[in-house]
Amino acid sequence: MKVLHVCAELYPLVKTGGLADVCAALPAAQRSLGIDARVLLPGFAGVKAGVEPTGPALKLATRNAPPIVQALGPEVSIIPARLRGAGLPLWFINAPAWYERPGGPYLDEKDRPWPDNAERFALLGWVGAQLGLGGDPSWTPDVVHAHDWHAALAPVYLATTRRGPKSAGSVLTIHNLAFQGRFPGELWPRLGLPAALFGIEGLEFYGEVSFLKGGILFSDALTTVSPRYAQEILTPEQGFGLDGVLRRRAQALHGILNGVDYSVWNPATDAWLAQPYDLAQLDGKARNKAVLQRELGLAPRADAVLFGVVSRLTEQKGVDLIAPVLGDLVARGGQLAVLGHGDAAIERALEAACAAHPGQARLRDGYDEGLAHRIIAAADVILVPSRFEPCGLTQLYGMRYGALPLVRAVGGLADTVVDSSLEAIDDGRASGFVFHEATPAALDAAIRRAFALHRRGADWQRVQTHAMSLRFDWARAARQYGTLYDGIRSSSARLAS
Template identity: 40%
Template sequence: MKIVMVSSEVVPFAKTGGLGDVLGALPKTLAKLGHEVTVLLPLYRSIDFSGYNLVANDWEEKVTIDSKNFNLKYSKIKEPKLPLEYIFLENDSLFDRKALYVDPETGADYNDNDDRFIFFNKAVLKFLISKDYAPDILHVHDWQAALVPVFTKLCFADHELFRNCKTVMTIHNLAFQGMYENSKFGKLGLEEELFYPTSPFEFYGKVNFIKASITYSDAVTTVSQQYAQEIQTNEFGCGLDGVLKQHADKLYGILNGVDYSIWSPSRDKKIPFKFIRANLSGKKMNKIELLNELGLPIREKTPLIGIISRLTDQKGFDLLEFIIDDVMKENLQIVLLGTGDEKYHRFFKDVESRYPDKCRSLLKFDDTLAHKIEAASDMFLMPSYYEPCGLNQMYSLKYGTVPIVRKVGGLADTVKDYNDQTKEGTGFVFENYTAQELLSTIKRAIETYQNRRNWLKIMKQGMNEDYSWKQSALKYVELYNKLR
């Protein structure tokens, strides 16, 4: 199959969150399965091409937005030994900037993000047509690429290149929809009659890229089966639950995968001591090493709870605020790594100052430290209000770091609650979004930790789980074949 992937983020070139990780792994996995994969993304100033053979060329086109012409060039990188190519679409006036979406000078979104990503979507199709490239599948990701299926259906439905092409749009987080004032609709270059109350484009008087894409894509996927159900409810649908229920027949949940060449304790190049399921001595040594590095005392029967997260309400830290003193009374230590809302920066620094022998709050992002925390911690806390997929709970399982999670989104799909009667399960799960339920679940985990035999069984059951990208990629291939 000829598969074209379109995204604003692709690891290792551009990333602000999990979207980039997915686009770093899924195309490679599909290529390893024998499919011809082309990935298109903007050429941002921040991309470091060191070590890559970036090939530029003399090709140049124009993309028109609201009667204004923008130059379009491209460069490419061919992945060695795989049928995989990365195409970087270039316009300096739109993408030669310090950051991807947010102006570092103001802390607000660039005020022309609509122009930037309308250009990107049109440029994708302009490139494919000019190169006479006919994909079997056009798979786009999130609002920044959501207009590609819309333009394909409304402008190029009869074009020979797209006559047999099927479009897939993946929602990684429905909270981000690409919404702009209705005066911006004209920039799309579509008939004005397409914008009216309740139309596929209109959302409370604004233009909504994701809503339009849900309507015009041949299939809509999201990043876990549970999240696919949740976004059809008023609580998690972000105002689009009615539209998603209307198109439920083409809505699928496919879990993101983990790149075990990077996130596996037996292969991890960023941890001091590697270990395997059959011999966990390296995990204990990693814990001692990290505690020493952080200046925390080593306590034999005290579990270390790791947290690696954006510090926002979505991640459940408002619950933790309510119960933090009760939590810190327990026999535990906590290490947090992450940045986010200033109120949570203050909160976690305060916890560290009041409990200096039990907590370290590392308010930054450090990839090496993230690996060390996963490898060293006994438990991993993710009490999210909503979590489309989540990756850290899957990393944690592979490292024998037992997750404490809320039964929501991808957390519900990947972590099985421990049953003390049957001794089955891979973590500790609470259902209702209340501080008391979170507290009782943390206490249950700490109590279980004291029984070494039971705890080892939980660890090993988690390490045995397989959430590799190959499993996810095969499900996408199954969907692609179903559409064709």
């Protein structure tokens, strides 16, 4: 089985969130099961700097390509490479004018979307489809696996240009339905797709072009990153306008829970930490707490219940609920460490709330991979109060590091965290704290329960021990995807015969 993952992010080359972790860990886990998984990426500067080319550039003729691709010239090149050190085989698209820029992969240095994002990611989808159609004679995938809106045109181009039974099947994974890749309708003629597809039964969405809607309609199979999220997005509340389209394709929709790369997220071997630790030697966690308190200018209090946040600072993540409860959290003897960047109003509110409690709360703006590890290692509780959450990885990292997750009961958070009710503690299932309403009052009530459990040391230790012993490994997810790919390949063979 040969699988091409088409994605915009890959840890450690380029990362804005959990997508990068998934797109690195899933192919690696699949390769360990004998699946020949490879990756296609845009040639961002960070990608070029972190890979080793393994062969000459491969030219893709653009004679019959859509106008949006022809703008690059008569040929588009992709370069075969391997992830430096890890050896994961990949291609990157060599288009410096479109991909090698200051700022991030989607936003410029002032956090504004790049004005040509449609062109940049239509190219990614088109190249993914070309590889699925045999663009590299030495390796043609059985399945093209597109990740999120950035790659969602790959199944569309693949389906509308298939050239026989050897064409690859397709899977689209929806990592977050809120991000759909919507662009002005004037873009349509430049995509080179059949005119009839720009309508309500195609990629049109309230007069715009929706890359994600196209991927949903034209992929052979759809997945989300947790079972619960696969059900939630079929509802108007969490369907973001696409719930009707998704309900039409419900039979093709599968919820497969993400995993954790425990070679990266392991407190016993984590090079970012001041002192490694594990279940057998938990003293190191206290040491990491003391070091982080010094690093962030928090009071050096071993008895403080330290709450950590590592998140995009957006309404989706529920972090706007934190500032209103911070005063009570500190009054009860807690501390707060926040790492993240996002909505300016939420940042300002959090910054003001932290400033009102010097030595007890600190916001570090931006993202720092090492600091993310150190906060999770130091925290007693990791806060993930999301309004919606397709899967969430932070709560899984927290459990492995002995930071009990405090989460809202949505998506993958509900699938993975068991509330510390008396009965769940008694039968050994409890692994964190779960609340339901997206309000400061509900969050505050869950925080109070965390303090109450922390005061009962033996019970806290039981829950922490259970949480640290849980494993959400990628091998399980890789096997589930393998079964899905087999079904797609079998269906393609039946249609071809």
